[in-house]
Amino acid sequence: xxxxxxxxxxxxxxxxxxxxxxxxxxxxxxxxxxxxxxxxxxxxxxxxxxxxxxxxxxxxxxxxxxxxxxxxxxxxxxxxxxxxxxxxxxxxxxxxxxxxxxxxxxxxxxxxxxxxxxxxxxxxxxxxxxxxxxxxxxxxxxxxxxxxxxxxxxxxxxxxxxxxxxxxxxxxxxxxxxxxxxxxxxxxxxxxxxxxxxxxxxxxxxxxxxxxxxxxxxxxxxxxxxxxxxxxxxxxxxxxxxxxxxxxxxxxxxxxxxxxxxxxxxxxxxxxxxxxxxxxxxxxxxxxxxxxxxxxxxxxxxxxxxxxxxxxxxxxxxxxxxxxxxxxxxx
Numbered sequence: 001x002x003x004x005x006x007x008x009x010x011x012x013x014x015x016x017x018x019x020x021x022x023x024x025x026x027x028x029x030x031x032x033x034x035x036x037x038x039x040x041x042x043x044x045x046x047x048x049x050x051x052x053x054x055x056x057x058x059x060x061x062x063x064x065x066x067x068x069x070x071x072x073x074x075x076x077x078x079x080x081x082x083x084x085x086x087x088x089x090x091x092x093x094x095x096x097x098x099x100x101x102x103x104x105x106x107x108x109x110x111x112x113x114x115x116x117x118x119x120x121x122x123x124x125x126x127x128x129x130x131x132x133x134x135x136x137x138x139x140x141x142x143x144x145x146x147x148x149x150x151x152x153x154x155x156x157x158x159x160x161x162x163x164x165x166x167x168x169x170x171x172x173x174x175x176x177x178x179x180x181x182x183x184x185x186x187x188x189x190x191x192x193x194x195x196x197x198x199x200x201x202x203x204x205x206x207x208x209x210x211x212x213x214x215x216x217x218x219x220x221x222x223x224x225x226x227x228x229x230x231x232x233x234x235x236x237x238x239x240x241x242x243x244x245x246x247x248x249x250x251x252x253x254x255x256x257x258x259x260x261x262x263x264x265x266x267x268x269x270x271x272x273x274x275x276x277x278x279x280x281x282x283x284x285x286x287x288x289x290x291x292x293x294x295x296x297x298x299x300x301x302x303x304x305x306x307x308x309x310x311x312x313x314x315x316x317x318x319x320x321x322x323x324x325x326x327x328x329x330x331x
Contacts, residue, residue: 015099018089019046019062026094035082035099046097053077054084061086062095074102133165133172140165164210171236178233178301189227189308193331196222196254196261203235204252210243218254223331224261226309231328234305234313235263237298238324242267246322260311260327271322272315280315280324302326 015033018026023046031040036049050058057075064071065086074083080103088095140158143150150158181187197218204211224231235252242250246267253264272280280299302324303313311328 013100017046017097017099019095019097021093023047023059023062025049033099034077034080034101051077054082058084058097062097065095079103133168136165137162137169160209163208168240171240172297174233176297178230178304187304187308189230189305191225191309192228194224194226194228194231194261194328196224196263199228199232200235200252200254200263203232203239207236207239211239213243213248213250214239215249215251216254217251220254220256222254222256222261224309224311224328225331226311226328227305230305231309234302234326237302238263238265238326241265241298242269242322242324245269256330257327259330261330262325262327265324265326266318266321268321271317277315280313 015035016027016029017040018028020026025040025042025044025046027042028040033040035051035054037051038049040049046058046062047055054075054077057073061071061073061084066088070085070087072083072085074081076082080101083100083102085098085100086095140162144155144158178187197216200216200218204214204216207214239250239252242265246269248268250265250267253262253266255262255264271277280303299313306313306326306328309328311326313327314325316323316325
């Protein structure tokens, strides 16, 4: 082989091996390729030099290629995914093997698939969250507009329900704006003093009648470090989640634990699914939490906000109780 041709082959990212009928190496462009367990020399048996995970696949691949005129296989080493093509040569009694590392390609393709699926799940989830309060608001508004002899107590109850649902809608819109800011990389949080009890009380007050059904157990006055507005967003989502999907009694416990300002939100519902529970508090690639499509809008916002405030959001079952723990650094 000419020197120029050898230089070209050596510069290729693929590992190319010419194998004889007895499975010995006739030529190789990269003798120290990671597809081998050691440096390869002409005359080596392929079964002795490829990594153990590939031996069976390579032997079967060469056999298939000799019978069919070409074959392809994939195998995974300890850290990478390889695709190998085999084709018998027309000009010589030998088979050409081409090894290509497709780890990045497969990962990128899978990421795109996951993103599309996740966005679709996210849109479906948000549509459902918006539809529920919107349907209630529109339904009550139509009844009030119809003026079909409703008594004052019934009217007052409808107005209260409309106010509750409108409050939920405002919260969903706020969460969507937060998600948009996060996606654009524009989400910022302050690092100032946060009075946990005062912020919980503010959220409960804004919730009206529903807020009065929550019991607050402030074991001591606790101040954390974070962003008051975003912290209230976390409190709102956790309390709304408990009231909407859990069961009474709903209790908010405020305490201090090992340098953290902690809020426990407890209800006595059935809790979240096992799959969802594994995502709460779990950090994925680059220390980022799960996406809103997988975790749900409110829980994702709560997880993201506590993370950005150098805190955490976790979930566990305690007897028959569902417990969410939101923690931020202690002031």
